[in-house]
Amino acid sequence: MKAGLAAMTVAAVNYARTSPTSGELILTAVADEMCGGLHGSKRLVEQELSADFACVCEPTGDQLYLAHRGAIWLRLEVTGRSAHGGRPWLGRNAINAMLAWLTALQDWTPTTLRRNEHELLPDNTLNIGGISGGHKINVVSDRCTADVDLRHLPDADVSGLVDEVYAIAARTITDFDFTVEVTHTVDPMETPESNPIVGICRRAFAEATGRSLQLGGTAGFQDAHYFSRDLGIPTVMFGPFAGGTSEGDDYPSKSGQPDEWVSLSALTTTVNVYEGMIDGVLTSER
Structure with a gap:
């Protein structure tokens, strides 16, 4: 510019x-x-x-x-339980759970998110912009966060998109606590x-x-x-x-x-x- x-x-x-x-x-x-x-x-x-x-x-x-397009920036967080890396079955690995959640979100994108069409704009999209978790290689991670960028068309149901991100986690990582935080929004x-x-x-x-x-x-x-x-x-x-x-x-x-x-x-x-x-x-x- x-x-x-x-x-x-x-x-x-x-x-x-x-x-x-x-x-x-x-x-x-x-x-x-x-x-x-x-x-x-x-x-x-x-x-x-x-x-x-x-x-x-x-x-x-x-x-x-x-x-x-509009944008919804989300901070996803999963909480597990730490354990020694030699005995991972005693913990709940938050990174593994986050990967499962993000994979499910990627699978959701082409089927549900990209259902609208616009003459001038590309479809709704999702991008995983960052992920962070773990403290040490020989410790089961008890926390993992990810930043997700949702871009949506002018007629998108914004609250519905956020609700679906939450619902996907509820179906995918049932043994973990998780949160979805909207960190920033931009109107289309x-x-x-x-x-x-x-x-x-x-x-x-x-x-x-x-x-x-x-x-x-x-x-x-x-x-x-x-x-x-x-x-x-x-x-x-x-x-x-x-x-x-x-x-x-x-x-x-x-x-x-x-x-x-x-x-x-x-x-x-x-x-x-x-x-x-x-x-x-x-x-x-x-």
């Missing part, structure tokens, strides 16, 4: 210098997006930011993202294609590039939900892709990798698109 922020800054300065259009343009540069935006965009929610439209400068390339968001901001963005892109701007969504989550869900601001996501290594890929992004980069031509094009978006919003009848 560094390139997107640079493009937005240049576009805002250019427009302010050259356009007589009245109206207020707000440029925000916040931290913490990768960790949920609790100390960044959420602060804007707390300050009750008001606007007619919003654009988040996520790397989207030749697409305009209208939606992102979706802006209808019929919203005027979509047409404004498409026109700006066509004027800047001579090409059509395709609609899409992102598998991850962004800060867009704060503006869309919490503040009621119609929101889209658009910005330059971090360059890939092969021509012709649908998603040639190296975003988040050590050698990520954005071409100067893409940056210049994005500035022009942003200027068109700003002009379209500030001159439209709202």
Whole structure:
């Protein structure tokens, strides 16, 4: 998003210098997006930011993202009983129990979790992001924790998903105590294609590039939900892709990798698109 922020800054300065259009343009540069935006965009929610439209400068390339999935981050914990490693039958190994629980969750994912379809977004998914347990190689572990990342579509039953994670444990590891803690949630968001901001963005892109701007969504989550869900601001996501290594890929992004980069031509094009978006919003009848 560094390139997107640079493009937005240049576009805002250019427009302010050259356009007589009245109206207020707000440029925000916040931290913490990768960790949920609790100390960044959420602060804007707390300050009750008001606007007619919003654009988040996520790397989207030749697409305009209208939606992102929600997330539920879970901390799973299993409690067993310790024993000497030479006599494991005297204990209850929490790591073994956790592995059984996580295996059952992986089996559940393709059958139950991936039952919905969305035109712009990938299916619901589950990722095991971390696991920790045990104190010493010759001791039966009496505690094990795991961090699980559930990504879900806008119409998912969030409480039902969490309940099912708990129910799977109840069926799978009957001789162990366990807990399910929700450590963080992110709301999904979706802006209808019929919203005027979509047409404004498409026109700006066509004027800047001579090409059509395709609609899409992102598998991850962004800060867009704060503006869309919490503040009621119609929101889209658009910005330059971090360059890939092969021509012709649908998603040639190296975003988040050590050698990520954005071409100067893409940056210049994005500035022009942003200027068109700003002009379209500030001159439209709202």
